[in-house]
Amino acid sequence: MFARALIVLLAVANLGVALWWALQPAPARVAVPAADPGVPLLQLVDAARPPPARRAQAPAPDVAAAPRCFAFGPFVDAAAARHARAVLQPQAARLRLRANSDADATAWRVWLPPQADRAAADALAARIAAAGFDDWFVLRTGADRNAIALGRFGNAAAARTRAAALQAKGFPAEAEPILPAAAARWLDVRGGPGFDPQALRAASGAQRVEPRDCGD
DSSP states (O other), rough: OOOHHHHHHHHHHHHHHHHHTSOOOOOOOOOOOHHHHHHHHOOOHHHOOOOOOOOOOOOOOOOOOEEEEEEEEEESSSSHHHHHHHHHHGGGEEEEEESGGGGGGGGGEEEEOOOOOOHHHHHHHHHHHHTTTOOOEEEOSSSSTTOOOEEESSHHHHHHHHHHHHHTTTTEEHHHHEOOOTTTTEEEEEETTOOHHHHHHHHHHHSSEEEEEETO
């Protein structure tokens, strides 16, 4: 009996405590005092930092167009080849005369094609002399007037060696075959911007125009 009475007493006490907590008023909310206008508010670093600006994507760089090279010809004689050279030269980044075979040449010459006028030819010749080359001559008359002759050779290897030495000094010399009248002639051209091979074939009088390896 005593134990049962003790259990009842504890249960009543627990109920009384629970009732007392339930009847307690809610705690008053403590107002956060307003900040002094002269004192900056504290901010989290990430919150204060503005979002990163979106980086604009840079445009892709222009890719230079690969050079295009062509062979114009065949030309039946030197006069026809000279006419074609005059037509093609202003549109060409590089131009050189070629035979069907090196064996067709009777000799070889190294030269720089005609300059704009005599003054330009003389100025270029002076630069060649200053670079240490002493075998040169400015052509004053004929179809190649104001061109610069840089040597005549009996074979292609010697002529190309001479041309390579001049090119290494910045002079765009060319080794070209000297051909008999009956030999077919070709002009190998590296096209510049806006180069139109078919229109230039008709203007130059070439019988054909053929794609060519620019490394050849």
